[in-house]
Amino acid sequence: MNLNAKLAILADAAKYDASCASSGGRARDSLDGRGVGSNDGTGICHSYAPDGRCISLLKILLTNWCQYDCLYCVNRASSNVQRARFTVDEVVHLTLDFYRRNCIEGLFLSSGIIRSADYTMEQVVEVARKLREEHDFRGYIHLKTIPEAAPELLARAGLYADRLSINIELPTIASLQSLAPEKDVGAIKRSMARLRVHIDDAKEAKREVEAKPLTFVPGATKRTPAPHFAAAGQSTQMIVGADATDDATILSTSAQLYGSYNLKRVYYSAFSPIPHAAPALPLKAPPLVREHRLYQADWLMRFYGFEAAEITPQKGMLDLDVDPKLAWALANPERFPVDVNRAPKEQLLRVPGLGVKAVDRVLQARRVRRLRTDDLKRLHVPVRKVLPFVELADHRPRAEATRRAVQPPARAEQGVLF
Known part of the structure; x- marks a missing residue:
């Protein structure tokens, strides 16, 4: 399979991860001979840097082969989809090629689980290492980490990536055990805790370095650089509508994640029906406005001082007709x-x-x-x-x-x- 064919498959397979995507755009292309450029098919999406700048990322999977059989995932082991796999050097080549042509400013890389969690994580980290150390790549890198991987691999990932993310997938342990039995909630939370410790340690070390007086050297003034570890923090994603969990529980889980692991963002992804879906899954996607209301409620918790419990009414679901802040005011x-x-x-x-x-x-x-x-x-x-x-x-x-x-x-x- 040539590189373009792999790119078409693995960019499309990555579109279900909302943690760096800008959704709602209208698909456009120039296949009819009119206009220039395209906004789909190449895996390029938009994200935001820590300082608020909008940046373009190459968003791909290393592979859509996966040992896990999560019922809600189109790339699950039992799914009948076309499979592909990049080599480490192919991802490095694609990233540098798009970057030199000014198409992207960074990379978002995720992967299915192949051979083992450690092997897959080694491959993902190696892509970032080669970009940083061998090619002096200074663009933005977001790595989707694998919670079951060894702690030392997660620690290495943070040395090269600007942001790390571990998807919690579903808001309750019962839902995860039902729809993704191979996923380990304990491993997910342990990995999030380890990442927080590394991130906090790096920030403290940076504060200590900046507090020290400058070292004067003849002809120059320099300070020993502080260590970096995922300077843009960590994030996660929850699927909405794949189970019967109400909005109150979803927001309560998000509040716990923010408080326990100091996450930068919790992303909400409305469940999308997939081919050959399992009977346990709903036949229809939830209204997209529900996802929108959850983002609005999440914003209220993060920036407006609201508690999760006061945003949702007793029935447990956000009002689809009124934004959560107005609904709270009326109540x-x-x-x-x-x-x-x-x-x-x-x-x-x-x-x-x-x-x-x-x-x-x-x-x-x-x-x-x-x-x-x-x-x-x-x-x-x-x-x-x-x-x-x-x-x-x-x-x-x-x-x-x-x-x-x-x-x-x-x-x-x-x-x-x-």
């Missing part, structure tokens, strides 16, 4: 209105329509004067969304007006979503 009318000119940052962050940057602008502006409605417009705040929930120098909402302004669609209309 807690006693918290409103919030006085924009006096409320602390923590309260302002809970006002629907006010984002983190908008709150920072409001806090700066109110040091100078008491804010009025026109001031919110100048601060680029979505006034229509915010006014029902806030007090200003010239505005105080009435309860009835608030209910009318934020009234969600009638429940009877939701049948069309399912």
Whole structure:
């Protein structure tokens, strides 16, 4: 099989991993002779660097052969899909070739399990080592690590990769045992804990190095460089809708992962029905808006001070018609209105329509004067969304007006979503 054929198979096989993908784009190509370029078929996706820059990554699997038979995975051992495998040198060649042509700024590499977890992890790490040490590659590298691999292999991976990720796959132990019996929850969590220790140790070592005075050498000023280990942290992914787990449990699991392992991101991937699916799997994919609501709720936990338990209602599922922040505000009318000119940052962050940057602008502006409605417009705040929930120098909402302004669609209309 030639390299282009392998690339077509293994780039397509990698598309199910959401941990670095930008979803929702419209497929485009120039096969009809019109236009230039393509946004599919080459395995190039978009991610974000630690400083917020959008970067393009070559996103591929080392191989889609796999010893595991996870029921939700299109590359499982019993799946009837075309198989392929890159050599280490082929991945290195592809990465450098795309990079020199300015098509990518980095590599996302994952793999099925071949021979053993240790053997597969050795191959993945060797790709990163060759890129860094033999070719002085300075682009972004994200490696999908294998939790069952030896600790020393995970430690080596962090020396070459900017980010490491271990997929927890499903939010509960029972679901994982049912749909992916070869997966070991204990091994996954132990590996996450090891990565956190390595990452924390590297950060502490960097702080100690930077705290030391500079060493002066004739003709130069230099400091011994601090060790690096996965400077962009670690992430994970959960599949949504492959089992009956509700949103409350998913968000609770995410909160535990953030707290225990200091993850940078938990990615949510809506289950997609696969060919020759097992009877235990649902026949239909969940509504994509459910995935979107989980990302919104995740954002509230990470940046807005919300706890997982207060985001989800008693029924355990997020409202598909209303974003989680607005749903929380409607369920807690006693918290409103919030006085924009006096409320602390923590309260302002809970006002629907006010984002983190908008709150920072409001806090700066109110040091100078008491804010009025026109001031919110100048601060680029979505006034229509915010006014029902806030007090200003010239505005105080009435309860009835608030209910009318934020009234969600009638429940009877939701049948069309399912």
